[in-house]
Amino acid sequence: MLTQEMKNIILSSKGKGWVLEPQAKRLLSFAGLDVPRFFLARGVDEAVRFAKEIGYPIVGKVVSPKVIHKSDKNGVEVGIDSERKVRDAFDRFSKIEGFEGVLVEEMLSGLELIIGAKNDYQFGPVVLFGIGGVWVEIYRDIILRMAPLVQRDIDSMMRCIKARPLLEGYRGSNPVNFKELNKLLLTFSDLVMDLESDIESIDLNPVFCSSSKCIVADVRILLKQ
């Protein structure tokens, strides 16, 4: 069920056609999905203060209504491990068109997955699951299922993905936490059904999945025009 706060986030983003990352993460968090600790810093001193509070290393990301694909605009920096680097990154991001601030986030580790949704014309909401990261469209190791997902769908998504050995822990790496991943997919599927009349598509990419948890590191919500 969408709460009033969630509805407000969607409503206030309608004009832009998509939801800015800080609001989108709030929305996910209200829905019960795990997101990293994050702060939106409007000024550079604020950014430094947040970084210290979270603890280095951190991730910095540009927040701009003009930038949907942050990495295409060099708007993401990972592994920032000193105050000087925070200031450099802030300075660089502030020159990007439409700059509104910098998102300061804790660094995550784990297997990078993508979980997405699309409102299909013929079939309505569908959920996508696969290997994530910036190269998703090159590997295209993805499985699609019509939402809402039931347990059988999730089992077959896990079974059919080519990179299944990576999920199970490959060559010394730890397996992902299947229970958490399962919960994430079910919760996301419910959210997608609730947002059916508002969304065009959603990317949760990457989702960092480790042996303890699955956390949505980045999210893009595109709204119906």
Next chain:
Amino acid sequence: MNFGDLFKPKTIAVIGISLANEKHPANVIYNKNNLRMEVKVFPVNDRGGTYQGEKVYANILDVPEKVDMTVIATRAEAVPEIMTDCIRSGVGGAVVISGGFAEKGNRRLQDQVVKIAKEADFPFIGPNCLGIYSPPYMDTFFIPSERIMRPEKGKVALVSQSGGILVDHMVKLAGEGVGLSMAVSIGNKALIGEIDLLDYFTNDPETNVIAFYIEGFAKREGREFVLKAGQCSKPVVVLKAGKTSLGVRAVSSHTASMAGDYEVFSSVLAQYGVVEAKDEFELIPFCEALSCYQTPIKGSIGIITGSGGHGALAVDACLSHGLSVPTLSEPDQIEIRENISQRIQAIASFTNPVDLTGSAMDEDFVTATNFLSRRKEIDCLLILLLPYLPGISSDLGARLSQIYRQTGKPMIAYVPHVEKYLMFIEGFQLNQIPVAHSIEEAVHMAEALRRHQPC
């Protein structure tokens, strides 16, 4: 809406008979039904007169008997009034052959006809279609009988948006000896579409496989279709046209870019256990295999062959299609060996594939088939029957089919399709055992049996 009179009528009227043009669609339909189908047929034309010595009625209301359904093959503009008359006279449904509706931009006229039908709960197929082939009752396809091969009455229902594709597949099914319970060309599907027909054939006792040629669904129609198909106990097969999208739309999310229309279509079909045929080379064998076997298999294949090469190719094809070929246990291998003819005991191999070699006799095929049909770890047999082996005779297909009747283990045969070997082929086919043209096709058939369950 009741489709009984529309699909299995006893009396029909063909409206729009021409007294001047023998090749008019209405005349072709009148003639073939009058001469070759079970229905009683009345000619109708607004000018009346006589046609082939029969009275032509000026209006459906003038026909003296109750008419179960009508074929309307007039100008598009005349259809609303004719349909109203059909409803008034108590007709149970119609096929509207006429074109000139939404497909020609005439959406208003089409909507008007739909409105008339809906208000009266009057089912009609079309417009702009070939209509219904429902053996032995009637045939509304305006193709002269001498130009078409019609499948026998059988268990496959075939539904198509395109009339041309439908006829083409009917010819091919007839060539394979696969019978049809009904074929419906739905044209503009103004009132009755795929979902209505899925509902109808789900409950039709004469149908056990439902096959569709689909160009596309309306908004969210696909969702309703797969939910129903997933509930349907009969196998549903779909061939989709339009797999490639014209021009790549700029999309700003990875998901939207990777979840294209066809990717979604194909994935969701599999999710609900609808068997997707990727092309016509799959559709025909899938219909053949699924009309014989409706219970899904897990996909552990037992292979019996008269040549090692055929066995090896079959194993390759099985594995590449995600089917398994389990090795038989030592005791099982010993048991088959002991039961086959002495002359091949030393040269045959029994691991799976069971290769009986070119020296195999009829009895060896029977023994091996009997044995594998009773193994729990195998849920489908591929029999690569090479009719040129000197030790086998032409009634072997029929003999092996009997083993299926006794054991219930699905069996798929490969026999080279040339006229010389027809008796081998018919021995299987007439006993409801599917026969493939190639090893690859036999494996495709097995795959269809496995895919007919939720992925």
